[in-house]
Amino acid sequence: MKVKNLILGLAITILASFVAIYGIKAFYGDTPVWDDYCEVDKISVPQVEINTSAKCEELGGNWNSLANSAKFEAMAIPGVSGYCDFYYECQQEFDEAQKSYSKNLFLITIPVGVVLIVIGAVLFSLEAIGAGIMLAGIVTLIFGATSYWPNANNIFRFLISLAGLVIVIFIGYWINREIAKEGKLKKLMKKIKK
Numbered sequence: 712m713k714v715k716n717l718i719l720g721l722a723i724t725i726l727a728s729f730v731a732i733y734g735i736k737a738f739y740g741d742t743p744v745w746d747d748y749c750e751v752d753k754i755s756v757p758q759v760e761i762n763t764s765a766k767c768e769e770l771g772g773n774w775n776s777l778a779n780s781a782k783f784e785a786m787a788i789p790g791v792s793g794y795c796d797f798y799y800e801c802q803q804e805f806d807e808a809q810k811s812y813s814k815n816l817f818l819i820t821i822p823v824g825v826v827l828i829v830i831g832a833v834l835f836s837l838e839a840i841g842a843g844i845m846l847a848g849i850v851t852l853i854f855g856a857t858s859y860w861p862n863a864n865n866i867f868r869f870l871i872s873l874a875g876l877v878i879v880i881f882i883g884y885w886i887n888r889e890i891a892k893e894g895k896l897k898k899l900m901k902k903i904k905k
Contacts, residue, residue, distance in 0.1 A: 715839075716838065716839035717839070719839040719840070719843065720838075720839040720840070720842045720843035720846070721843065722843070723839070723840055723843025723844060723846075723847065724843045724844075724846040724847045724850065725847075726847075727827065727843065727844050727847030728847045728850040728851060728854070730847075731820075731823050731824070731827060731847060731848075731850075731851040732820075732850075732851060732854050735816065735819055735820060735823060739815070739816065739819060740812075742809070742812055742813075743805060743808040743809050743812055745805055747805075748801045748802070748804050748805035748808065749798045749801035749802060749805060761794075761795040762792070764776070764793065766795075767795035770795070770797075771797065772795040772796055772797045772799065773795070773796045773797075773799030773800070774793055774794075774795055774796075775793050775794055775795075775796055776792060776793040777792055777793045777794070810862045813858040813859040813862055814859050814862065814863075816855055816858050816859065817855040817856060817858060817859035818855075819855070820851050820852060820854060820855025820856075821852065821855060821871075823848075823851050823855075824848040824849065824850075824851040824852035824855065825848065825852075825878060826848070827844055827845065827847050827848030827851060828844075828845045828848035828849065828878075828879070828882060829848075829882065830844055830848075831843070831844030831845030831846075831847070831848060832845055832882050832885070832886050852875065856871070
């Protein structure tokens with residue numbers, strides 16, 4: 712019977728996570744798409760050789776020097792000191808939109824995840840269902856955190872982690888306190904019946 716409950720809990724976790732994640736995406740929207748910001752047809756890339764920063768900037772690009780760049784040392788080509796990036800501005804706009812989207816997604820998933828954890832802990836007495844919904848809340852929190860985590864600074868990461876820890880400890884404490892009360896109540900009822 713415990714295996715069935717484990718499988719049921721896992722199925723509920725997966726499906727409730729999908730409902731939360733795709734529900735958020737359906738109502739908030741999908742992640743920004745690079746082509747919407749840097750569509751190849753919209754950006755005119757000249758068909759001339761550009762080998763100086765002045766020429767690059769004159770044509771509306773952003774010069775990237777290969778000198779002192781460990782990333783490009785392996786690509787060292789004699790006579791080439793850098794390259795002209797015509798997608799620099801739209802890439803900056805895309806990166807900013809991506810960061811903003813990730814932050815908002817994260818801020819939306821926090822309450823959704825916490826609500827799922829609380830619903831699983833409080834409303835469902837059948838352990839497999841409650842645990843499955845609680846785990847779905849955790850998966851939703853992880854989904855939101857992983858989208859914004861690379862863009863967050865360490866103080867923000869610390870504060871969010873601390874808040875999450877406090878919430879989970881509080882919920883765990885509350886659940887165990889309620890279970891203890893229920894156990895005492897059952898013992899008392901047995902004594903009364905005797």
